[in-house]
Each structure stands twice: as structure tokens, then as C-alpha cells.
Amino acid sequence: MMRLVFCLLLAVQLQAAWKAGAAKVSITPGESIWMAGFASRTKPSEGVRQEIWSKALALEDAAGTRSLLVTLDLVSIRPHIADAVAAHVKEKHGIPRERLLLNVSHTHSAPIVGDFTSYESRMGEYLEKQRPVIARYTAALPDKINESIDKAIAALAPASLHYEQGFAGFAVNRRRVTNRTWPGPVDHDVPVLAIGSNGRIRAIVFGYACHNTVLSDNRINGDYAGYAQEALERQYPESIALFVQGAGADANALPRNTVEAAERYGATLAQAVDLVLKGKMRSVSDGLTAVMEKPEIRFRPLASREELQKRLATTTGYEREHAQRMLGKLDRGEKVTDRYPYPIQAWRFGREFTLLALGGELVVDYALRFKQKYGWQTTWIAGYSNDVFGYIPSKRVWREGGYEGGGAFLFSSFPGPLDEETEEVIATSVDGIMTKVQR
Ligand SMILES: [Zn+2]
Structure with missing residues (x-):
């Protein structure tokens, strides 16, 4: 702690280039509501195990350019919510879309937002009662996200940014559970961005690539990522901890299914973040360059x-x-x-690292490919960003098949699985975007 505090103090004194502000607003439902993620649930939520949140981090560089990172304890975010937030951010704060990054933790213990067609057949007697409940929750959500954003911007103050990565080992490639002969790549990196002000840590942004599916009962909670954020905010009471989901589409925390396991994985991840915070971190130089593009990917017709x-x-x-x-x-x-605009967003922080945020449920091959290509030390891969509409298989996973390779489309309203060329279309776009953001 001492080393980082000293570091942060020094950085603030030497260069007050950055400004930062963080805030959080509860998005915990006030009534019993159908939960997203597991299609097999047969009844709505029964109480709250843990509050769930919309958290916002506002950043302003020396040129006065502002950017907003929003993290949500939700299973997905779709354009009807993202667009409403983007419109508010543009109108009220003059911040363009490429400088708004929305990431969901993919907790399977949060409410359904918006369309719930694929859950209807199991809702039975609850269906008509739940329709207005889900509509109410969905309608109220953009205002709550916007409130967290407005508060983060109002809290902007001189700050220093530090970046480094750690490790946590509990993510398992879950495809091997159904086919042990498949390879089991995982991404165990724990990227951490620490925001310090007046010698104190004010915000901790951290990532991990693993499904938030430890718990599958009917109580609202943020799963392991919720417990990790809670543990960090307990340890650093003046800070807000924001979890960014990585390319965790084919990873589960195993073994699972107990509250104790969710708390334990949360504690492990928080400890990994704490080790990074207490170690030597790189100071992030001024300037945030942002690029966002939406290349077209294709479903099978x-x-x-x-x-x-x-x-x-x-x-x-x-x-x-x-x-x-x-x-x-x-x-x-x-x-x-059979076509879909796929959101890819890159934020280049000073000269130190790039946060590459991709849409959908991204399998781990993308993280490994892009880190290999753009730098293991300097590349942070987020999935589940800006529009989470289904699984994004790599070519390998596509060829292997199975749930993430195509089977999951059966739960969607899309015509078929994504096609074989998806990975190459995305990689080509990422290459263009990385060239633009890093020049
Ligand atoms: Zn998923």
C-alpha cells in the first residue's frame, strides 16, 4: 500500500494531467423479477443476496477530452439501452459514442432486461404477471445508468492513473466439461487500472475472463465478480471497484454452485487485484485516443x-x-x-496500454490472438461490451461446434449460428482500429 500511495502522491504532484471521477447507482430490482442467463429457471427472483450496480468512471485528459467507462452487474446490454445512454451522454455531456464504453459482468443472477422471448416457454403461470415487471425494470434502467454517469462527471478531480496486470487461476475452459478431448485455453490475466487522488485510491478497474455463473439459484447477486467488487470496496473504502468482463465466453469458475464458492472466487480475484495495487504499477501518461467501428458479421442464412x-x-x-x-x-x-453490425472499440491510454472492447460473448481465442499480436503487457481485452447479442466463436470453436460454436443460437432470434469467417472479419477490423488508435 505504502509504495502505491507514494507513487500516486508523486504522480499527482508532478503531473495533474488526468482528471477522474467515479460513482455507482444501485440497479437492484425492487420487486420479484425473472432472472436472465439460465433458460432453465422456472420461477422469478426470491429476494436479494447482494446489491447489483451501475458503476461509472469518468476520465478527462489534459486536453479536456472526456471518456466514460460504465460497468453493469447484468447478463447483457442491447442497443435499446446502450443507445438511450449514448444519447444522454452526447446531449448532456457532449461525449461521442466512441468515448462511451459499456461492459456487463454477465452475472446470471440479475434481472432480464428487454426482450425475453426465449424464456417465455418456461414462465408458465408467471408469464403475464412478469411482463409488466420486466417492462418496468427495463424502462427505469437507462435513467439509473445515466445517474451514475452524471455523478461520475460531477466528481471529476485531478487524478493519477496506474496500470499493471496480475493473475488469478480459477477460470476453467468449460467446453472440456462436455468433451475432454478439446483443448482448454484460458486467459488468467487480471488487468488493473488504479485511479488515485490525493494519495488515496478512488477507483479500481479490473478485469477477468470467466462466466459469472457460479450461482444459479433465485436470489439477485453479482456472482463472483460482485463479491470481488464488494471485497475491494471493503478493503479500499474510499474507492469504487468496477469489474470488466473479458473474453470469458468459454470459461466457467469450477467447481461451482455454492455461495461459498462464489465468495471464495470473489476473494481470490480481489486478492489478485490487491497484489497488483501493492506492487509496482506503470504510471499512465496523458491522453486517451478512442476509436469505435461496427464491421458487419454474418449469420448462416x-x-x-x-x-x-x-x-x-x-x-x-x-x-x-x-x-x-x-x-x-x-x-x-x-x-x-443474416448480417449484424459488430461493435469493436479501442481506447489507447497514453503510451502504456490499449483497452480493446468487443461485443458479444467472446471466446478466449480472441484474447490470446490479440494479446499475442498487439502485446501481452500492453493489451487489455474486454468482451461483453456495448452489445451482447450472442456467442462469438473463433474459427477453432466454430469447427469444433458445441454450444459456443453455434448451438447457442437456438436461444436467440437470429436465423442461425455465425458463419465460419467471423473471426477473420473481426481480426481484420481490429487490425485497422489498432493502427488508428496507436498512431
Ligand atoms: Zn454466457
Whole structure:
């Protein structure tokens, strides 16, 4: 602690280039609500184990340019929420979209937001009661996120930024649970950005690449990431801890399913962050360059009406439900598009590191590929950013198949799995974006 405090004090005295402000607003539901993530739940939430949050970090560089990082204890964020927040941020604060980064922890113990079509078949008697509850929660969410943003901006004050990475070992490549012969890559890095002011740590941004699926019961909570944030805020009471989900689409914390396990993984991650904070961290020089682009990725095209009708007659469960959803769309004359604008955002912090934030449920191969290419010490990969609409398989995972390789599309309203070229389309765009942001 002493070393970092000294470091932060020195940095603030030498160069008051950065300003920073952080704030949090509770997004804990006030009523029993259907929870997102596990399609198998058969009843709505029963109480709150832990508050869930919208947390915002406002940054301002020496040129006066502002950027906003927002982290949410939610399973996903879709354009109807992201766009509402982006409009507020632009109108009220004049901050453009590429300088707003929205990341969700992917906790499977938070409410559904927006569309819940794929959960309906298991909601039974609760369906009609839950419809207005989910609509109320969804309608109130942008204002709460905006409130956290406004408070973070109001709190802007001279600050120093420090960056380094640690390790935590509990993420397991979960695809091996169903097929032990598959390789098991994981990303155990724990990137940490510490924001100091007046010799105190005011905000701690940290990442890890692993599903927040330790708990699957019906009490609201932030899962291991919630416990990690809580532990850090207890240890550094003047700070706000913001968790950024990485390329954790194919990782689970194992073994799991007990509150004790969620708390233990949270404590492990918090301890890894604390070790980084107490060690030698790199001071982040002035300036944040931001670029955001949305290249088009493609789903496999929709099956013919005849094929869908055949599936309706010959399949069961989620496969049948997907065929039914697609036929419903065709009957209503809705367009089923096989293209999707995929959000890629890069923030270059001074000369020290780049935070590359990609949309969807990103598998680990992307993190390993991009860190290998752009620097293990200087590249922070976030998934689950700006629009979380489904799994983003790498070519390897696509070829292997299974849930993350394509099967998960059955839970969506998209026509089919993403196509084989997805990884290359994304990698080509990332390359262009990294060139722009690093020049
Ligand atoms: Zn997931």
C-alpha cells in the first residue's frame, strides 16, 4: 500500500494531467423479477443476496477530452439501452459514442432486461404477471445508468492513473466439461487500472475472463465478480471497484454452485487485484485516443420455410422453439437478417496500454490472438461490451461446434449460428482500429 500511495502522491504532484471521477447507482430490482442467463429457471427472483450496480468512471485528459467507462452487474446490454445512454451522454455531456464504453459482468443472477422471448416457454403461470415487471425494470434502467454517469462527471478531480496486470487461476475452459478431448485455453490475466487522488485510491478497474455463473439459484447477486467488487470496496473504502468482463465466453469458475464458492472466487480475484495495487504499477501518461467501428458479421442464412416446418414437426425443446420463432417472424412479414453490425472499440491510454472492447460473448481465442499480436503487457481485452447479442466463436470453436460454436443460437432470434469467417472479419477490423488508435 505504502509504495502505491507514494507513487500516486508523486504522480499527482508532478503531473495533474488526468482528471477522474467515479460513482455507482444501485440497479437492484425492487420487486420479484425473472432472472436472465439460465433458460432453465422456472420461477422469478426470491429476494436479494447482494446489491447489483451501475458503476461509472469518468476520465478527462489534459486536453479536456472526456471518456466514460460504465460497468453493469447484468447478463447483457442491447442497443435499446446502450443507445438511450449514448444519447444522454452526447446531449448532456457532449461525449461521442466512441468515448462511451459499456461492459456487463454477465452475472446470471440479475434481472432480464428487454426482450425475453426465449424464456417465455418456461414462465408458465408467471408469464403475464412478469411482463409488466420486466417492462418496468427495463424502462427505469437507462435513467439509473445515466445517474451514475452524471455523478461520475460531477466528481471529476485531478487524478493519477496506474496500470499493471496480475493473475488469478480459477477460470476453467468449460467446453472440456462436455468433451475432454478439446483443448482448454484460458486467459488468467487480471488487468488493473488504479485511479488515485490525493494519495488515496478512488477507483479500481479490473478485469477477468470467466462466466459469472457460479450461482444459479433465485436470489439477485453479482456472482463472483460482485463479491470481488464488494471485497475491494471493503478493503479500499474510499474507492469504487468496477469489474470488466473479458473474453470469458468459454470459461466457467469450477467447481461451482455454492455461495461459498462464489465468495471464495470473489476473494481470490480481489486478492489478485490487491497484489497488483501493492506492487509496482506503470504510471499512465496523458491522453486517451478512442476509436469505435461496427464491421458487419454474418449469420448462416435462415432455413427455408419448408425446412423450418419440418423442424417444427420432427424436433423438440429449444430447437423446435427456434423454428417456431422463425416461422412466426416469417408469418408476420418480419425481415430475418443474416448480417449484424459488430461493435469493436479501442481506447489507447497514453503510451502504456490499449483497452480493446468487443461485443458479444467472446471466446478466449480472441484474447490470446490479440494479446499475442498487439502485446501481452500492453493489451487489455474486454468482451461483453456495448452489445451482447450472442456467442462469438473463433474459427477453432466454430469447427469444433458445441454450444459456443453455434448451438447457442437456438436461444436467440437470429436465423442461425455465425458463419465460419467471423473471426477473420473481426481480426481484420481490429487490425485497422489498432493502427488508428496507436498512431
Ligand atoms: Zn454466457
